[in-house]
Amino acid sequence: MRRTAALLSTHGGRSIPRALADVLVCPLSKQPLRYCEATGSLVSDAAGVSFPVLDGIPSLVPKDGKLLDDQEVKSEQESSTTDSSG
Amino acid sequence: MVALTAGISVAGGGVFSPAGRRRGRGPAAFRCSSSSAGERQALFSRIAPVYDLLNDVLSLGQHRTWKRICVSWSRAKMGDRVLDLCCGSGDLAFVLSQKVGLDGEVMAVDFSRQQLQTAADRQQQRWKLCYKNIKWIEGDALDLPFADCYFDAVTVGYGLRNVVDKSKAMREIYRVLKPGSRASILDFNKSSSLFTTSLQSWAIDNVVVPLASGYGLTEEYKYLKSSISQYLTGEELEKLAKEAGFCAAKHYELGGGLMGNLVATR
Numbered sequence: 001m002r003r004t005a006a007l008l009s010t011h012g013g014r015s016i017p018r019a020l021a022d023v024l025v026c027p028l029s030k031q032p033l034r035y036c037e038a039t040g041s042l043v044s045d046a047a048g049v050s051f052p053v054l055d056g057i058p059s060l061v062p063k064d065g066k067l068l069d070d071q072e073v074k075s076e077q078e079s080s081t082t083d084s085s086g
Numbered sequence: 087m088v089a090l091t092a093g094i095s096v097a098g099g100g101v102f103s104p105a106g107r108r109r110g111r112g113p114a115a116f117r118c119s120s121s122s123a124g125e126r127q128a129l130f131s132r133i134a135p136v137y138d139l140l141n142d143v144l145s146l147g148q149h150r151t152w153k154r155i156c157v158s159w160s161r162a163k164m165g166d167r168v169l170d171l172c173c174g175s176g177d178l179a180f181v182l183s184q185k186v187g188l189d190g191e192v193m194a195v196d197f198s199r200q201q202l203q204t205a206a207d208r209q210q211q212r213w214k215l216c217y218k219n220i221k222w223i224e225g226d227a228l229d230l231p232f233a234d235c236y237f238d239a240v241t242v243g244y245g246l247r248n249v250v251d252k253s254k255a256m257r258e259i260y261r262v263l264k265p266g267s268r269a270s271i272l273d274f275n276k277s278s279s280l281f282t283t284s285l286q287s288w289a290i291d292n293v294v295v296p297l298a299s300g301y302g303l304t305e306e307y308k309y310l311k312s313s314i315s316q317y318l319t320g321e322e323l324e325k326l327a328k329e330a331g332f333c334a335a336k337h338y339e340l341g342g343g344l345m346g347n348l349v350a351t352r
Binding site for chain 1: 191193197199202203206221222223224225226229230231232233234
């Protein structure tokens, strides 16, 4: 709980969505989300959908999800793998 | 008269569509039975700028008391992780924020981005250190973006009445609650008393709507009457909660029977 509060209190547009990705799940699949820095969105790999974060407020209404095409999924997963191994 | 007016306001997270953008469409556009979720979302976005003011004026500030009761009955406490669903401009979220403190977290969900923006603006203007524990999320009450058994308490203030599928919403609330935890759901009371029903109807027609018309929101607030008549009675709400899986559910009347608060325990 303290860790979550500390993460949520961090200022800066990038850290807030990343912290949200830790606590939110995809409204469609109920699976974890990951934060994509390139698009500033929360991505559900399970559903193949991304959800925007606008003015620090994530939009997790199912109908507002954007389908990821295969190329986007591949490049984002490669980027995620590079970040975690770096 | 004062009590009557006090009981009626607090339109809450209902379904008030932007009348301004829908000029030319008659009252039928706002009838509860034919309103889609999209129309409801638009309605609440429309009233966002004057929502708080009208709540205060029409209830003579009483809505704050009812909301504090709602939070108190949720049994939210320091360090808890809580959800305020249909949060609107954030009244309940701000109360919850102080209850759970910086070691807790408040997830405040609404389907209207305009209401959420108003809430975020209020968060900045009324800045208190504990308000850092609130996260505003645009979401759907029928598909919550949280894992099972995630929250220590859930509150809903004047929101359930306006959800298109109340059964599904109740099941989602149940899903995200930890076992043994409570949902506290405040709304207008659909009374079985003819006197109370008549009083509500009179006050909406003669006080609420005329006042709202001063802000160009006549149709929006006319919606209130039909939404209450199509809502569930206290007994029906208790049944709905039990059908969703809650082991206990009790509806309490507030504000002289004009308001009601359902307390359901998972």
